[in-house]
Structure formats: C-alpha cells, structure tokens
Amino acid sequence: MPNITCIGAGYVGGPTMAVIAAKCPEYQVTCVDINQERVDAWRSGEPPIYEPGLRDVVNQCLNRNLFFSSDIPSAIKSADIIFVSVNTPTKDFGEGAGEAANLYYWEKTAREILACSDSSKIVVEKSTVPVRTADAMSRILNSSHANLKFEVLSNPEFLAEGTAIQDLERPDRVLIGGNQSTESGREAVRQLVDIYTHWVDRERILTTDVWSSEMSKLAANAFLAQRISSINSVAAFAEETGADITAVSSAIGMDSRLGPRFLQASVGFGGSCFKKDILNLVYLCRHYNLPEVADYWEQVIKINEFQKHRFVRNILQAMFNNVVDKRIAVFGFAFKAHTGDTRESPAIDICRQLVEEKALLNITDPEALPNARRDLNDLAGRVNCEEDPYKAAENADAIAVLTEWPQFAQLDYQRVFQSMRKPAFVFDGRNILDHQRLFQIGFNVHPLGRPPLSHL
Ligand code: UDX
Ligand code: ADP
Secondary structure, three states: OOEEEEEOOOOOHHHHHHHHHHHOOOOEEEEEOOOHHHHHHHHHOOOOOOOOOHHHHHHHHEOOOEEEEOOHHHHHHOOOEEEEOOOOOEOOOOOOOOOOEOOHHHHHHHHHHHHHOOOOEEEEEOOOOOOOHHHHHHHHHOOOOOOOOEEEEEOOOOOOOOOHHHHHHOOOOEEEEOOOOOHHHHHHHHHHHHHHOOOOOHHHEEEEOHHHHHHHHHHHHHHHHHHHHHHHHHHHHHHHHOOOHHHHHHHHHOOOOOOOOOOOOOOOOOOOOHHHHHHHHHHHHHHOOOHHHHHHHHHHHHHHHHHHHHHHHHHHHHOOOOOOOOEEEEEOOOOOOOOOOOOOOHHHHHHHHHHHOOOEEEEEOOOOHHHHHHHOHHHOOOEEEOOOHHHHHOOOOEEEEOOOOHHHHHOOHHHHHHHOOOOOEEEEOOOOOOHHHHHHHOOEEEOOOOOOEOOO
C-alpha cells in the first residue's frame, strides 16, 4: 500500500489528509509543514483551524495512520504519492504584481521533492494554481539525470470552508487530471482513483488531462463568484427601486436551470480562493491576448469591491453622513460562517473604511477574533475585540452584521436595544435577522437589497 505524504498542513492539506486517513486505514498518511506551531497543534489533536467535525476525524486516525511532522525530507523520501497543498498567494512584486500567482513556494517545493527523492513518485497538485503549473512542476522534477520518474497529476480541491468534512466525505465530484497518453501516466491516475474509490462512487470520479483539470478549478470558482457578484449587483438595483432581493433570489433560484445556491446577497465574497483565482484567470487571459475575456472576469471583482464600499456608504448616509467617534458593533469578522478564517474577508475592508471615517469598532465573532486582531493590528486604538456580542453592542450607535453566524439571529434584541445609544441602527449585510421585529423594537433597520425600515 502506498505511503502518502502531503506537503502543507493548512485548510486544504489538513482536512483532506485526515479524511483520506480515515477512509483508507491501510495507507500511512503523513502531513508536513514548515510551520512548527501548526504541526504541533495538529499533533496534539487540537487542529490549528476551526472546521466543524475536523477534530473528531483527526483524533480517529492520529498516530494510527495519520501523522504530522516538520521533517519534510524524510516524509518526501518515504512517500509513494505526494500531495502538494502549499499556499499560492498573489504576486506582490514585479511582472504580474497584484494578479499573477506567486509561484515561489511551488518551485521551492518541487526542488525539495527532487532533492530528497531516491525513488520514483506520483506528485499530486492539490492547491489551486494557475493552469500550466503542473507542466512547470513536471519539467523541474524530471530535469535531473537520476533514474527517477515523476508523474504529476492535478487533483483540484473543491471543499468549502465550514463544510470541509462533509464536502470531502460526500463530494459532488472528484477530478483527476493526468497524462493519458503514456502508460505510466494512466497508471498514476489509476492509483489516485483507487484511493478515492474507498468512499466515492466511481461515476463521480472524473479523469481528464492535466490542463482541463487545472482550468476546471479556476472556472468553477470564477462561476461561483460571478453568481455572487450578479446577485449583489441586482441587490444594489433593488435598493434603489424598492424591490426585495430575497424575493428576487427565490424567484431566480426556482428556475431549475439556475438553481437556488450562491444567490444570497451579501457584503461581498471573501475567502482565499475566489479573488485569487479570478485574478489569475484575468492575468492568463491578458497573457493569451484575450483582453475582452479578461475584462469580463475582472468585472466580477470590481462589483465585489463596489458592494463593500456601497455598504459603508449606506451606513454613512443613514447615520447623518457622520460616524466620527460613533461606536459600531461589528457582528462577524470571518469571511463566512462556521470558520475562523479571515483571508480576504469583506469585514477587513469594511472595518478599515469605517475607521477611515473615524468610527470606533467593537468586533465580535465566535471563532475569528484572533485573526481579526492580527488583520487590524495597526488600528488597535480604534478597534476593540469582544467575545460577547451583548458587550460589543453596549453603548454602540449601530450594529453591522458582516458574517452570517446563526447565533447572531438568536440574540435577545430587546436587551441589545436597551443597551445601545439612540437612535439605534442595524445594517444587516447578510439579511439574517428578523427585520420587522427589530423595527418594532425600535431599531432603524437597513437590510441589503430591500427598502430600509426607519423611524427617522
Ligand atoms: C470556495 C469554493 O466554494 C470551493 O469549491 C473552493 O474549493 C474554495 O473556494 P470557500 O471560499 O471556502 O469555497 O467558501 P464559499 O462557500 O464558496 O464562500 C465564499 C464566499 O462567498 C464567502 O465569503 C461567502 O460568504 C460568500 N457567499 C457565498 C455569498 O456572499 N453569497 C452566497 O450565496 C454564497
Ligand atoms: P490553503 O487554504 O491553500 O490550505 P494554508 O495557508 O492554510 O492554505 O496552508 C498552506 C500551508 O502550506 C501553510 O501551513 C504553510 O506553512 C505551508 N507551506 C508553505 N510552503 C511550504 C513548504 N515549502 N513546505 C511545507 N509547507 C509549506
């Protein structure tokens, strides 16, 4: 049975390896990372990331057939199959800055695999990277004169944070791209398929060439993000014209050709993938001289920026065009509910824009406060983090809901209202609260994509 090693024990590598170890008890799975603190946390059975159900799966296999380590050379050496799930941030220097992927970590990993290997291996590209990275990886790996052969496969991860374990256990599909034109390529694909068939029906496992697989990941994320920008653009229109975006979303979603998901208007999408992947797509389209296609996808990001800015503008307008020294309770800082992750969270830009207007912020979030403190570290004087949402709202002039945590809908808003300064405002950037009830209590309620309910 093959030994599996995963390089990168983050949001993708950690949960994916835990589920593989749980479903394939006869395989030995080792997950390595350069970040010693992360490795120690995984080893202790307390994962360094919050993900519902993850802790149980990890503890089911830990030290049985799931291991975490910072000894990268040994883990590479003993592996038959290596998954690579290191992060690929956007380049912030030189050619393609702000758009292209920074492939520094990828190349470093490829060279490390080469340096530490004394047997042939299958290398599986797991994290999102722009099309053609597998090709670069393959060329680096097969550049040595040693008698080793590396088959590079693309196996993009489609898990969403907050539902990672169920997405891994019951995936819509598993996509595997490999070199179909050689026997060793087909054999590598077969070996990876064998792992997944432990728990995924064969019909759900698609095999294709490497480029189509890589491109599918970029395109899937671009399509999902595009739906959110589409509904958010309609929300702006609905606010101006007095329509109700929730009704519009329901009506659109009942069309079986469109389906109901990803039509929830919001303060904007966040997360580590959407923006980065679209920027990559835009960069590649320009590179291949397709400026119209690049402009088309770039607009998805522009609408997302517009949506965040519009939310701040609405707050300002409603609060008499002045929030100087007014206290705003920010309900939610994670980029979505059920995660502590704040990468590209719309809350970051919204909080920064509010502080530019000289507001004071009390941020509350059940899982993301450590990351919020880090992300807004430079604004410490004007930003306060508070675990208890009731305390966050005390003496505040307004509440801004930025993450759809269900617990925010369950608070006693009569009590919240009594503790706030008047007039009290609610800006519901996720439309999760009972707006009519809040209005009856006395709040001035500003939902997204719906007319406000105001006593003023
Ligand atoms: C996404 C993809 O869904 C996943 O397949 C890929 O592997 C990684 O990127 P993730 O970023 O974890 O997953 O979460 P997702 O559920 O897609 O949400 C992304 C953002 O869109 C969040 O900020 C979320 O709040 C927002 N969103 C989602 C909306 O604003 N409205 C919606 O209707 C759905
Ligand atoms: P993702 O959401 O793609 O999983 P993360 O940032 O959560 O992104 O995880 C990527 C992980 O990869 C991080 O824990 C980081 O320390 C690790 N990493 C980056 N470069 C290397 C490398 N060369 N070798 C081992 N681990 C690496």
